[in-house]
Amino acid sequence: MSWHRKHLLDTESLSAAEIITVLDTARAFKAVGERLIKKVPALRGKTVVNLFIEPSTRTRISFELAAQRLSADIVNFSADASSFKKGETLKDTARNLEALNADFIIIRHSASGAAHFLSRVLNAHVINAGDGAHEHPTQALLDAFTIREKKGKIAGLNVTILGEILYSSVARSNIWALTKLGADVTLCGPSTLVPKTFEQMGCRVTYDVEEAIREADIINLLRIQHERQRKTMFPGISEYTTLFGLTQARLALTKPDALIMHPGPINRGVEIDSEIADSGRSLILEQVTNGLAVRMAALFLVNGGQGPQEVAGN
């Protein structure tokens, strides 16, 4: 058990012990979601702001429910209906929210480093809900949680991340987290979207999809993000599916116990065959359930004060 951080900004700076602490804590919070009364008073009286400058409906809803199940109050702030359009800066917006006594700011932003920036200018706890092509730590932590729950371990597993890597915050956070926990990570996708330089992060890069998935225990599919993409990265969607899509024929090459993950939203028939997405091999919906538990754990852990961890006197 180790957690002394005020913010959750990335997985790059987390130690393996800190990651394990989040996963262990999330296990207890997952059980809360399975009860008749799905709410505990841990953050009663606290205010959480979902500051989503870039839209992400599922991440926002997940944080919203996480805060509510911890009995916190939550306000949603989205860029399109805000003073952002009137030219206010991120710093001013965040400090205004803090002036309303917000205790936690959950920030989603298209600019890398936005969460780190806020953590320097605010007193509130900051949780990164995705900053551009940089990091999306709670997604990586929920992926690690799901893998550990299903496989009983992470160390020694072959995890293949297939799809768009270059613009993906999920990819970077996953690579940091999984390699720290001892997994062997392989990246695969179009060479324009999976540069060899990623090998500096301690993983392997290949452009041969069949080789990438054959020995994999986990295949994590990342969506082609049309919104972040320049048109020149690859010729077209149907070519992507032909070359890299997880089809039934490709699934047949994998180990029989290999499991399929995807952070969503899925593009059926593009990166994943529709039937595979709905099959017993797919963990997609369990990732959603686990995401809520991991976000509850993240809020609970960063909320911790400075006193001793031990229960007084015992």
Added chain:
Amino acid sequence: MPESFVILNAAAIQRALTRIAHEIAERNENGAAVVLVGIPEIGDGLAHRLSAILSEIWRLPVPVGILDVTMHRDDLDHRLAPKVHPTVIPFDVTGKTVVLVDDVLFSGRTTRAAMDALNDFGRPKKIQLAVLIDRGHRELPIKADFVGKNVPTALSEKVRVRLDLPQREDEVVLEK
């Protein structure tokens, strides 16, 4: 190194639990209505031991649950986030006599949090409290129904219960 004294050794712990079990049986005529709920990290181990003894006395299985109380604590802002454990209550507590089992009774705040947490699982007919050590210094109007040993302590001292540790005898230690 802090000075430390053994308050209870392994045999004394087992004798205290046997006595507590008999007191629980004396107080509760209908054993079928009693369930034990241990508070981690030590209370769940104690609850399982009490269950084994009570099952012999009543000649029926006595169910054991594990109740995490950390999410209900009142001091979460004043400390690092505590270690949380999954709660496992594999029975309906409504209408039952729930015996909460904890290792050390001190301020009473853990017990208060436990009663609060238990509320989310139903409405017990009665809640009773069994502790291995009562060290005094209550901050809330809470009293144990069953006590293994009363130990007068100074606030600065610590009581450590070691149970089921690998290659270590069970013991209760007072650290000065």
